[in-house]
Amino acid sequence: MKIKSFEFNLRELAGSMGDFGTLFPLAIGYIVSCGLDPAGFLVMMGLANIVTGLVYRLPMPIEPMKVLAVVAIAQKWTPSMIYASGFAMGIIWLLLSITGIMDFIAKTTPHPVIRGIQVSLGILLSFQALKMMTDGWTIAIISILIIIALRQNRYAPAALVLVLMGLIIMMAKGQFGQVGAPAFSLPQFTTFSLQEVWQSLLLGGFAQIPLTATNAVIATSALIKKYWPDKPVSEKRLSLNMGVMNLVVPFFGGMPMCHGAGGLAGQYYFGARTGGTNIMEGTLEVLAGLFLAGSIAAIFAAFPTAIVGAMMFMVGLELAKFGKGIRLDKDFIPLAATVAVSLIGNMAYGFVSGILVHKAVELIVKE
Numbered sequence: 001m002k003i004k005s006f007e008f009n010l011r012e013l014a015g016s017m018g019d020f021g022t023l024f025p026l027a028i029g030y031i032v033s034c035g036l037d038p039a040g041f042l043v044m045m046g047l048a049n050i051v052t053g054l055v056y057r058l059p060m061p062i063e064p065m066k067v068l069a070v071v072a073i074a075q076k077w078t079p080s081m082i083y084a085s086g087f088a089m090g091i092i093w094l095l096l097s098i099t100g101i102m103d104f105i106a107k108t109t110p111h112p113v114i115r116g117i118q119v120s121l122g123i124l125l126s127f128q129a130l131k132m133m134t135d136g137w138t139i140a141i142i143s144i145l146i147i148i149a150l151r152q153n154r155y156a157p158a159a160l161v162l163v164l165m166g167l168i169i170m171m172a173k174g175q176f177g178q179v180g181a182p183a184f185s186l187p188q189f190t191t192f193s194l195q196e197v198w199q200s201l202l203l204g205g206f207a208q209i210p211l212t213a214t215n216a217v218i219a220t221s222a223l224i225k226k227y228w229p230d231k232p233v234s235e236k237r238l239s240l241n242m243g244v245m246n247l248v249v250p251f252f253g254g255m256p257m258c259h260g261a262g263g264l265a266g267q268y269y270f271g272a273r274t275g276g277t278n279i280m281e282g283t284l285e286v287l288a289g290l291f292l293a294g295s296i297a298a299i300f301a302a303f304p305t306a307i308v309g310a311m312m313f314m315v316g317l318e319l320a321k322f323g324k325g326i327r328l329d330k331d332f333i334p335l336a337a338t339v340a341v342s343l344i345g346n347m348a349y350g351f352v353s354g355i356l357v358h359k360a361v362e363l364i365v366k367e
Helices: 010-015 020-034 038-056 066-075 079-098 101-107 111-133 137-150 158-172 194-227 235-252 261-269 276-291 296-302 305-323 332-344 347-366
Strands: none
Touching: 010 158, 010 276, 020 038, 020 066, 020 079, 020 111, 020 261, 020 296, 020 305, 038 235, 038 276, 038 296, 066 079, 066 194, 079 101, 079 194, 079 235, 101 194, 101 235, 111 194, 111 261, 111 305, 111 332, 111 347, 137 158, 137 305, 158 305, 194 235, 194 261, 194 347, 261 305, 332 347
């Protein structure tokens, strides 16, 4: 049966909401702590989603680069520094793609290490989700039950029901009073200096590279092959896409963007199957940026955190399941090493540790 490239229905729309758990908190931080223009932030992310959906004809999450986002928010970077960091990432990922370095890294990464990164991401997402669920355990448990009951429902998909439930809770608490009337605003042309480009690399960019390589490139490509074996997307192509994307969006107020295995798993878990997911999500983001830029931070902040946490928790469990297929022989040891070091340190350290342990195990078995 031929797989459709585009569908526009409630299930695809629900799938587009599968990675809200990552987007909401970082979007609020960028806008509130760093003063990023919501119009540019949302419109650029929306256009990136639309173009990516048209190019890949598959669900493909557009997410903030997490290390850079956390550093920028913690240190209260100026908007120009954020734009400069995105441009720096564009240069790096374009170079890694066209030189073939990313392909080499992907081809030499052992399969159990890739699985270990996926499992680690699932566990980390679950831990973060549990923290978010503490804001309202009753709402969180109800949300999980809704997900279990309606995730496969084409007419009332779980993610849409949960978003509607969140909006009703906001309305009941009178939180829509913080939302101003719609007002049209366009993204502004933005600039930055070469000094800021280099400074952003030193402060967070170089630390971002291994996380993006493992999660946004290698693990995402592996997940696509798992979900859509007839539509593989190479690591080189993902790197190229991130390079081009990040060379353009900073000039119009966009943040550093990447893909991500967690976001893709979330989209797929909640129903995304075609490029229609990205096009629908992107259209909503563009409209929000054009007409709700002044209120979007208040809307994100008021949305019940427990609902987002419940969604993240279920996606985390789904990713953690990728450890089930691994054999309890020599492959298990590098997987376990990858997971352990990723949880203690970070996924970049886990990635390197997993490869070293895999090589050591191979040498011992040969002897």
